Amino acid sequence: xxxxxxxxxxxxxxxxxxxxxxxxxxxxxxxxxxxxxxxxxxxxxxxxxxxxxxxxxxxxxxxxxxxxxxxxxxxxxxxxxxxxxxxxxxxxxxxxxxxxxxxxxxxxxxxxxxxxxxxxxxxxxxxxxxxxxxxxxxxxxxxxxxxxxxxxxxxxxxxxxxxxxxxxxxxxxxxxxxxxxxxxxxxxxxxxxxxxxxxxxxxxxxxxxxxxxxxxxxxxxxxxxxxxxxxxxxxxxxxxxxxxxxxxxxxxxxxxxxxxxxxxxxxxxxxxxxxxxxxxxxxxxxxxxxxxxxxxxxxxxxxxxxxxxxxxxxxxxxxxxxxxxxxxxxxxxxxxxxxxxxxxxxxxxxxxxxxxxxxxxxxxxxxxxxxxxxxxxxxxxxxxxxxxxxxxxxxxxxxxxxxxxxxxxxxxxxxxxxxxxxxxxxxxxxxxxxxxxxxxxxxxxxxxxxxxxxxxxxxxxxxxxxxxxxxxxxxxxxxxxxxxxxxxxxxxxxxxxxxxxxxxxxxxxxxxxxxxxxxxxxxxxxxxxxxxxxxxxxxxxxxxxxxxxxxxxxxxxxxxxxxxxxxxxxxxxxxxxxxxxxxxxxxxxxxxxxxxxxxxxxxxxxxxxxxxxxxxxxxxxxxxxxxxxxxxxxxxxxxxx
Numbered sequence: 001x002x003x004x005x006x007x008x009x010x011x012x013x014x015x016x017x018x019x020x021x022x023x024x025x026x027x028x029x030x031x032x033x034x035x036x037x038x039x040x041x042x043x044x045x046x047x048x049x050x051x052x053x054x055x056x057x058x059x060x061x062x063x064x065x066x067x068x069x070x071x072x073x074x075x076x077x078x079x080x081x082x083x084x085x086x087x088x089x090x091x092x093x094x095x096x097x098x099x100x101x102x103x104x105x106x107x108x109x110x111x112x113x114x115x116x117x118x119x120x121x122x123x124x125x126x127x128x129x130x131x132x133x134x135x136x137x138x139x140x141x142x143x144x145x146x147x148x149x150x151x152x153x154x155x156x157x158x159x160x161x162x163x164x165x166x167x168x169x170x171x172x173x174x175x176x177x178x179x180x181x182x183x184x185x186x187x188x189x190x191x192x193x194x195x196x197x198x199x200x201x202x203x204x205x206x207x208x209x210x211x212x213x214x215x216x217x218x219x220x221x222x223x224x225x226x227x228x229x230x231x232x233x234x235x236x237x238x239x240x241x242x243x244x245x246x247x248x249x250x251x252x253x254x255x256x257x258x259x260x261x262x263x264x265x266x267x268x269x270x271x272x273x274x275x276x277x278x279x280x281x282x283x284x285x286x287x288x289x290x291x292x293x294x295x296x297x298x299x300x301x302x303x304x305x306x307x308x309x310x311x312x313x314x315x316x317x318x319x320x321x322x323x324x325x326x327x328x329x330x331x332x333x334x335x336x337x338x339x340x341x342x343x344x345x346x347x348x349x350x351x352x353x354x355x356x357x358x359x360x361x362x363x364x365x366x367x368x369x370x371x372x373x374x375x376x377x378x379x380x381x382x383x384x385x386x387x388x389x390x391x392x393x394x395x396x397x398x399x400x401x402x403x404x405x406x407x408x409x410x411x412x413x414x415x416x417x418x419x420x421x422x423x424x425x426x427x428x429x430x431x432x433x434x435x436x437x438x439x440x441x442x443x444x445x446x447x448x449x450x451x452x453x454x455x456x457x458x459x460x461x462x463x464x465x466x467x468x469x470x471x472x473x474x475x476x477x478x479x480x481x482x483x484x485x486x487x488x489x490x491x492x493x494x495x496x497x498x499x500x501x502x503x504x505x506x507x508x509x510x511x512x513x514x515x516x517x518x519x520x521x522x523x524x525x526x527x528x529x530x531x532x533x534x535x536x537x538x539x540x541x542x543x544x545x546x547x548x549x550x551x552x553x554x555x556x557x558x559x560x561x562x563x564x565x566x567x568x569x570x571x572x573x574x575x576x577x578x579x580x581x582x583x584x585x586x587x588x589x590x591x592x593x594x595x596x597x598x599x600x601x602x603x604x605x606x607x608x609x610x611x612x613x614x615x616x617x618x619x620x621x622x623x624x625x626x627x628x629x630x631x632x633x634x635x636x637x638x639x640x641x
């Protein structure tokens with residue numbers, strides 16, 4: 001149960017609920033225990049009155065009234081505890097989910113390279129949901145029952161130590177048999193969870209790319225892969241359940257033998273006159289109270305095993321190390337201590353000062369890389385320093401196989417640079433290193449003379465605007481997507497960048513205009529429309545450094561022309577890095593960096609490289625050729641001519 005206690009400890013701010021539930025459990029136990037005593041007194045009084053020795057009907061009436069009052073109090077207290085348990089569970093789930101999400105957002109890109117999105121989501125739903133549901137069950141039923149049980153054993157001991165000892169023996173016997181069951185059960189449960197996670201991951205992947213699935217007519221295969229995983233869970237569950245119930249037979253049989261001895265003692269001692277009839281009724285009720293949690297123990301143990309297994313998955317994810325200087329940390333996760341915390345305010349960890357990367361006089365930046373006014377935070381410019389520097393950088397996604405080796409170049413402020421090289425040659429990897437998504441294995445990457453390895457990532461990425469080949473829009477409205485990097489932007493600012501990105505005209509034709517819902521990943525928009533929204537989004541961010549990662553390669557000619565006009569607007573007066581797929585685009589830059597086998601081959605202006613005999617000159621020659629082989633060679637560089 002250590003995993004469960006860790007979860008409760010992780011949300012210490014819920015202590016008023018823990019305390020309230022504990023007090024309610026004690027009160028419920030107290031009122032529950034009063035009932036058999038009142039019935040005992042009533043039984044003894046009835047027996048006495050039948051023998052002509054009672055105190056009259058009036059006492060029986062008062063005992064009945066007392067019984068009603070106790071039952072009403074028990075009902076009220078049970079529901080108060082249930083309410084506290086329900087609210088505590090939901091708040092705990094909110095806190096744990098927020099912290100899990102915050103941790104995922106802070107993890108390095110390498111973590112997600114090895115994870116299916118659906119698996120990550122499925123783990124959240126399974127581990128946290130099962131754990132909090134178990135805690136809800138415990139708070140609403142099990143905890144009051146345990147308090148009642150302890151009191152029951154104490155009261156029983158005052159009448160008969162023999163009975164109390166027999167009842168106490170039940171629990172170590174049950175725990176021992178459960179321990180024998182648990183290890184194998186949890187191993188099978190982990191195997192089942194793996195199958196569920198893989199099935200959930202494939203499910204999310206297929207649904208997310210449903211057009212591809214349908215176009216290749218692979219619906220049956222996808223369903224078959226999904227069903228295979230669930231068939232395995234059925235087989236595992238059969239084995240798990242068979243083992244569990246075989247052991248449950250042993251547990252219950254042991255309990256039946258012990259309770260046989262308990263009832264035999266009660267009945268024979270009553271018959272011999274050691275116990276009155278009222279005491280016998282009291283003891284039978286107390287034994288029933290002690291028996292209830294034992295007979296329910298299988299359910300609670302089963303639920304606790306699932307919760308423990310799920311909580312391990314949760315803590316395994318939480319144990320992953322966040323990327324250094326992450327833009328978000330655990331302090332940004334939901335807490336429920338104060339209204340400020342609940343509204344999303346974050347603070348430095350206890351004992352640590354608030355961090356600030358701004359120079360004196362610069363606006364203070366939040367963890368999200370924005371000032372209090374919602375404007376992106378900026379680093380102060382260093383006069384005469386390059387905007388970007390790669391200094392002898394070596395990197396490989398697998399450290400044994402470098403993608404880049406000994407890369408060195410500098411980009412001046414306001415300069416336009418194009419990266420050219422064969423597909424898979426490391427062009428996008430350079431962008432990944434610039435964004436701090438990965439750390440170089442050797443060398444350094446600097447932005448405005450600050451090493452990316454030392455820079456707060458929120459501020460670093462605040463300096464860079466990126467337009468990817470995939471527009472990567474979110475569900476919601478066009479307005480929300482354009483303002484994604486600056487949610488406080490005015491309608492006028494949003495419309496202005498939409499006009500500059502050649503997006504306003506098509507947006508205005510939509511029934512809801514800027515408030516039109518575009519569906520998941522912008523599914524309701526064409527490729528060109530999505531890309532123009534992405535350009536407008538980058539314009540509104542207004543970062544001094546711009547990266548265009550084949551931003552128009554997936555578009556038709558007309559859409560590409562419209563998007564390119566928006567990109568020209570976007571590149572004005574800022575430093576631009578271009579991974580282009582058209583030589584016409586490359587020819588307009590200030591300098592070209594060519595890559596061959598992961599190394600810098602040449603650096604120069606388009607005119608210089610056109611006659612140097614290197615990669616760029618080769619591309620120009622291939623473009624002029626009409627042969628199929630040369631066209632195919634051109635495509636290896638991702639160039640369409």
